[in-house]
Amino acid sequence: DVKVTQSSRYLVKRTGEKVFLECVQDMDHENMFWYRQDPGLGLRLIYFSYDVKMKEKGDIPEGYSVSREKKERFSLILESASTNQTSMYLCASSLEGGGVCEQFFGPGTRLTVL
């Protein structure tokens, strides 16, 4: 059974704190993604990675960075959390090539920044 796991389901942090969100997939997928979901705004892509140590900015990268040191793990970092980063964060992975593009999602992390 394929699986994407995220380190926390719920997280509460204070403004200015450094926040790490971890994502691990066990499907040997090349591509990994970080999204945030906010009411009325759908899924917005923050960053994605198509290989170890490779990353590309998505639609809303400001205030975020990422790290991919191992194929199965993709971390999202909020260097200095702000209240407007309160959101649901979703990690996903997908296989590279072969016309396959289905993304598999983790359960999400609900982050609240006070």
Place this chain on the structure above:
Amino acid sequence: DQQVKQNSPSLSVQEGRISILNCDYTNSMFDYFLWYKKYPAEGPTFLISISSIKDKNEDGRFTVFLNKSAKHLSLHIVPSQPGDSAVYFCAAPQGNNRKLIWGLGTSLAVNP
């Protein structure tokens, strides 16, 4: 400018009736479409897809129709069940298929 549009933010349907969720796209290069379902506090899960070489794909109670000339697709759920209450997203792969372009979603409520 949104390339994938779901113009109805919400839809309410009686149990047992048909639910029709609509999606329009502007990029004629899109040749594959996916529908995802999302419950609150969970990640989206893949539901059904369709390739542009087809105009219909069916999986149990779920059928997706594609009208390429109108750049329109629709997801039909028959019969609708209360457990179908969720947000439904339409998406299309872009370029090299790594990224998906997402609609904003339609929240479906199926009332008992």
